[in-house]
Amino acid sequence: MDVAQRPEPISERPTARSASAAVAAVAPPSPAAAADPAVRTTGTVPGTVPAPAGHPGRAAQAGPPGPSSQSGGARPAGELADVGIQLLAPDGTRVSDPRFTALADHDLCREFYASMVLARRLDEEATALQRQGELVLWIPCRGQEAAQVGSAQAVGPRDFIFPSYREHAVAWHRGIPAAEVLRLLRGISHDGWDTHAHNMANYTIVLASQTLHAVGYGMGVLLDGAVGTGDPERDTAVLVYLGDGAMSQGDANEAFVWAASFGAPVVFLCQNNGWAISTPTSRQSPVRLSRRADGFGFPGLRVDGNDVLAMHAVTSWALAHARSGGGPVLIEASTYRMAPHTTSDDATRYQPADEVASWAARDPIERLRRMLARDVPAGWFDEVRTGADDAAADLRRACLALDPPPAATLFGHVSAEETPDQRAQREWFTAYRDSFL
C-alpha cells in the first residue's frame, strides 16, 4: 500500500458488518458452526460462562499500593462476563458470534489440541530442567497455549513474527526444534533459532522493544510494496506479541503511533494474562486494553484467549486486514498465567488461590478436549499424551547436549561486515582466552 493512500483512521472498533465481511474474505464460514446443534446461537458472550474472579476493581486501586489492594475487590459482574469474542465455551460447547466464525475444521482442531498438549508438556519439562540447574531461567507459558497456538496458526508463509519471551507454544507450533527455544535460557547463546528459516525473530527480554522492531519491519514491508497488492504470494503482515505489562511501556505506545501513522501491516497481539509479574492488569489500565487502540486510530478487539478457535479466527482476520493495506490491529487475548512470571518468582505471594482456581476451570486445553471427546476415541487422547511425553524426553536429552558455541562467536553478527576494530577485539579476546588453556 502506498503510504499516502493509507485509510482514514478508524475511531471505532470494527462494526459487525465490516468484521464479518472481512472474515468471510479470509475463509468461508465453517459449516460446522451452523449445522452443529451444539452450537449456541446467543450471539453474545453467554452468561453461563464461568467468570474469572479475583481481579481487583478500580475501587481497590484507589488505595495505596500493597498486597491487600492488589488482591481484594472484584470487577462489576458485567465486566467479569466480558471475556471478549468467544467461539468455544469452557464446557466444550461451540458458541456463535455475530462477527466471527471458526475457521478450523475437525482435523485442524485435533492439531490444535495436540500442539497445546505438547506445549504444556514441554513447558513442564523445561521448568523441571531449570529446577535441576540445567537452565538459568525458565518463563512458563502454562495457561496461554490457546492464545499462542491459535494465533500462530493464522500466520501466512510470508508473514513475520516478533515474540516477546514467553511464546514457546508459538515457536513449537511453528516447527522450531524444541531445544532451540531453550538455548538462550541455558545461558549459552545470545539467541536461539535461525530467524529467517522460521520467519520468527528471537526472544527479546527488554520489555516491548520488539513492538518497535515489528513496526520497523512492517514499514519496510510497505516500502517493498508488499502490502495491499491482492497477490497472496506477495502481501505480508507482521505479528508481534506483547504482554499486558508491556502495554504500559513507552516503546509499545510509540510503536502504536508509528504503526497508525504509516498504516504499517502490524498485528499487535497482547496476551493479557492478568499479571505483570505481581502487578494486576487492572492497576495498569482503567479500561480494557483493547480499547487503547481507539486512541491511536486502529481496530482493537478483545478475544477469549483461552479459546483456540476464537484466537485463530480473529488473528486470521487481523492479519488479512493488515496484508490488504488496512493498517494495524490490536488484539487483546484475555487469558491467565497459570504459573509464576518466571522460575525466579513466587506467585503464591500475590495470586489469590480462588482466582487461580476460577481460571483453571477455563483451561484452554480441557475445553477443546471436551469438544473433541464427542467423536474422537479416548485412545487418541492417550496417544497425544504419550507423544508429548516422548517429546519431553527428547527435549531433556537435547537440552543436556546443548554445548556452548565457541566464545568468539560473541563477536559475530554485530555488523553486516566485521570492522577492523571488531576484528582486533575478537583476536585479542581469543588470544586472551586461549592463554588459560
Ligand SMILES: [Mg+2]
Ligand atoms: Mg502479563
